[in-house]
Amino acid sequence: DAGITQSPRHKVTETGTPVTLRCHQTENHRYMYWYRQDPGHGLRLIHYSYGVKDTDKGEVSDGYSVSRSKTEDFLLTLESATSSQTSVYFCAISGLGSSGNTIYFGEGSWLTVV
């Protein structure tokens, strides 16, 4: 198994509160990603990082920010959580940016915004 740890694994929060999800990897991989998974939409990319302090937006980035101050950690922040951000969030890592490199996923973080 790839060394990816997501925390927290489950969280319930109130609308309007800030939430930070953490992804920690022990593989020293350059690329890290945050996806969300929703019924009927499958997995969609929120943000990704291609190195320390280098990040870019994905398909559904509105309402989310990320930071990567160390190779091993990629943080996803919901500045002011909304009910539409209730979802399962997956972190993924990849060693290279070119096609053909295996991408590994974490176990997921279940977030409920009430």
Place this chain on the structure above:
Amino acid sequence: SQELEQSPQSLIVQEGKNLTINCTSSKTLYGLYWYKQKYGEGLIFLMMLQKGGEEKSHEKITAKLDEKKQQSSLHITASQPSHAGIYLCGADEQTGANNLFFGTGTRLTVIP
């Protein structure tokens, strides 16, 4: 933007039967990934295909990418209850960062 269509959306088979799941794109696929997901868990990497006509196997699961690189199939031989789960295909968005976009998945149920 590119889309991946998976079929069928759900599949119920008797243990021991063979089955096939398809993943189709309107555009050329560069790097096609297959994952399996059990309810409440993360994605498990199965296989990755790159070249037209490529075929890979792992235990009783075989994945193929057609010559035109627009369709992939996942075939399970002699299905077992342990094969049950959601199968997802993902394709490289060609941004240079290995970003993947995914199909909506196929839910497989294997009846003992």
